[in-house]
Amino acid sequence: MLGAGLLGLRETLRADTPAEPPQSPRQNENGRHHSPYGNKGTHSAAENTVGHERALPMATPDLADLPYELDGGLKVFHLVAEPVKRKIAPFKTIDAWGYNGSCPGPTIQVQQGDRVRVIFENRLPESTSLHWHGLEIPIEQDGVPYISQKPVAPGEKYVYEFTVHQEGTFFYHAHSAMQEMMGLIGFFVAHPEIDYKPRVHHDYGLILQEWAVLPSNTIPNTASMEFNWLTFNGVSAPMTTPLLARLGSRVRLRILNLGMDHHPVHLHGHQFVITGTEGGRAPESTWYPMNTVLVGVAQARVVEFEAKYPGAWMIHCHLPHHMMNSMMDLLRDRQIQTADQTEEKAVGQMMSLAKSVPFEHVHPSPVAANAGKVPGFPQDAFMEMGMDEVVEKPETYGLPKNWSAGMMGMMTMVRVLPEKEYEDIIARKKAAGGQMEHHHES
Ligand SMILES: [Cu+2]
Numbered sequence: 057m058l059g060a061g062l063l064g065l066r067e068t069l070r071a072d073t074p075a076e077p078p079q080s081p082r083q084n085e086n087g088r089h090h091s092p093y094g095n096k097g098t099h100s101a102a103e104n105t106v107g108h109e110r111a112l113p114m115a116t117p118d119l120a121d122l123p124y125e126l127d128g129g130l131k132v133f134h135l136v137a138e139p140v141k142r143k144i145a146p147f148k149t150i151d152a153w154g155y156n157g158s159c160p161g162p163t164i165q166v167q168q169g170d171r172v173r174v175i176f177e178n179r180l181p182e183s184t185s186l187h188w189h190g191l192e193i194p195i196e197q198d199g200v201p202y203i204s205q206k207p208v209a210p211g212e213k214y215v216y217e218f219t220v221h222q223e224g225t226f227f228y229h230a231h232s233a234m235q236e237m238m239g240l241i242g243f244f245v246a247h248p249e250i251d252y253k254p255r256v257h258h259d260y261g262l263i264l265q266e267w268a269v270l271p272s273n274t275i276p277n278t279a280s281m282e283f284n285w286l287t288f289n290g291v292s293a294p295m296t297t298p299l300l301a302r303l304g305s306r307v308r309l310r311i312l313n314l315g316m317d318h319h320p321v322h323l324h325g326h327q328f329v330i331t332g333t334e335g336g337r338a339p340e341s342t343w344y345p346m347n348t349v350l351v352g353v354a355q356a357r358v359v360e361f362e363a364k365y366p367g368a369w370m371i372h373c374h375l376p377h378h379m380m381n382s383m384m385d386l387l388r389d390r391q392i393q394t395a396d397q398t399e400e401k402a403v404g405q406m407m408s409l410a411k412s413v414p415f416e417h418v419h420p421s422p423v424a425a426n427a428g429k430v431p432g433f434p435q436d437a438f439m440e441m442g443m444d445e446v447v448e449k450p451e452t453y454g455l456p457k458n459w460s461a462g463m464m465g466m467m468t469m470v471r472v473l474p475e476k477e478y479e480d481i482i483a484r485k486k487a488a489g490g491q492m493e494h495h496h497e498s
Contacts, residue, residue, distance in 0.1 A: 109250045110247070110251060111248060111251040111255075112256065112259050114165060114260065115258075115259065116260070116262075117288075117296070118291050118295075119162060119263075119290065120162045122134075122135070122162035122163060130172070132173045133173070133175070134174075135156060135161065135175070136155060136156050136176075137155055137176070137177070137178050137230070137240060138155070138179040140152050140153060140154035140159040140239070142159045142239070142290050144285055144295070145291070146295065146443060148269070150276060152290075153235060153240050154240065155240070159290050160241050160289065161228070163243040163245065164228065164242065164243065164244045165247065166220055168221065168246050169220065171217070171220075172220055174186065174217070175213060176208065176216060178214075179210070180235075181210055184235060184240070185201050185231055186199045186214075186230065187230070188226065188228055188244065189228065189229060190222075190226040190334045191226055191244070192222060199231055201232065223248035223249070223337060224246055224334070224335065224336035225245055225334060225358055226246065226356070227241060227243055227314070228241070229314060237315070239276075241265075243261050248337070252331070252337060254306060256306045256360060257301075257305035257307070258299070258300070260307070260310070261311075261312070262310070262311050262312070263288070263290070263312045264319050264321075264373070264466065265286075266285065266286050266287070267285040267286075267287065268280035283378075286378045286380075286381075288467075292464070293381075293465060293468060294467075295447050296467065298452060298470070299371070299469070300470075300481060301470055301472050302363065302478050303473060303474045303478075304363065306362055307363050308331070309328070309358070310332075311349070311358075313355055313356075314354060316353070317375070317378075318350055318352045319378065320375065321350075321371065322347060322370075322372060322374045323361065323370075323371050324369040326347065326369065327346065327347050328361035329345060329346070329360055330343065330359055331359065333356060333358065334355050334356035337358075363470070364472075365472060366474055370468075371469060372465075373466035378466045379465050380439070402438035421437070421440060440462075442458040442461035444457065444458060444459060450481055450485040455471075
């Protein structure tokens with residue numbers, strides 16, 4: 057089962073962006089689009105997308121899809137809760153909890169109307185359960201310890217089975233507060249029987265999480281309110297894999313939040329509309345233009361926009377402290393020192409980090425000769441950490457040199473690319489093929 061599962065993961069990782077994306081948005085709208093996802097062996101969400109009115113599967117960058125097997129008409133998934141080592145930044149790996157070796161867990165995608173069975177196994181050191189957030193299912197399937205079921209003890213299995221009559225962006229998670237903060241969450245997307253209009257050409261999912269991990273520690277402090285690591289799909293910028301969109305295409309972004317804070321997620325250079333919530337699709341009469349959406353705890357917000365302008369456009373939480381990574385690890389056991397800082401000392405700090413993770417340290421942006429005499433200095437000076445080579449992947453190809461110095465914390469970008477450049481990166485992704493897992497694994 058594990059072997060088949062891994063195979064399935066590999067297949068679905070490639071599905072990150074369609075192997076043969078629609079030739080042009082128009083062609084897709086005409087309904088000529090057929091699923092590019094040929095699946096052998098295990099099935100994935102793509103299996104049911106052949107019909108021309110069926111939705112594209114969502115891609116979850118830096119995470120895999122959960123494959124399933126068919127038992128008659130029933131889709132059978134296997135989920136294992138277990139401790140997971142997750143590399144959230146090139147120089148920071150944490151001990152989180154997740155599912156099937158992944159934190160957040162792999163993405164489950166089904167069709168509205170599907171009958172679903174999830175064979176769940178608990179390999180955590182304590183009892184847990186699985187809650188299906190937002191799904192209208194019988195109380196026995198609700199996954200709340202003591203209320204709707206006996207907690208699943210370590211080493212035990214439990215089978216959930218239900219019919220998904222809804223469409224929308226849902227999630228699965230442990231229904232125990234501290235376990236949620238250890239990372240036990242994943243997407244559960246139910247695609248509509250007939251695709252939403254207007255149709256989109258790219259569909260991406262982002263899970264927002266926050267972590268309190270002290271310097272030289274690897275275990276999140278789930279009782280702390282001082283979060284120093286902020287992640288999209290389990291990685292901090294600049295490790296987040298950029299989203300790709302063809303110029304002129306329509307893009308859907310599903311943003312899900314499970315943590316202690318609400319995150320105002322901002323998109324640069326474009327306006328979007330909220331087309332759905334954790335409760336399903338929103339009627340078009342409710343759509344209005346905006347570019348920052350507040351994604352509250354336990355909420356999902358689905359936004360859509362026309363990728364009209366070429367460029368690398370940021371998508372990020374706009375809370376200032378969420379636009380940074382922990383700077384504390386720079387000096388291992390000490391917080392970064394910026395008071396009485398000289399340029400020489402600042403560069404020295406960066407170099408000490410560069411020794412442990414080889415990256416080309418680009419000299420920080422210039423400061424004034426009298427900087428030290430100006431009250432308040434320094435603020436962002438000395439904070440840049442360009443590490444382009446360390447986080448290089450096909451999706452970063454062609455970005456301006458030292459781009460990674462501008463990426464920290466809860467940030468990613470959507471790269472709106474003209475046809476030729478888009479195809480070039482897709483070709484590079486294909487060529488990278490088997491090496492792709494390297495970037496996605498913890
Ligand atoms: Cu935030």
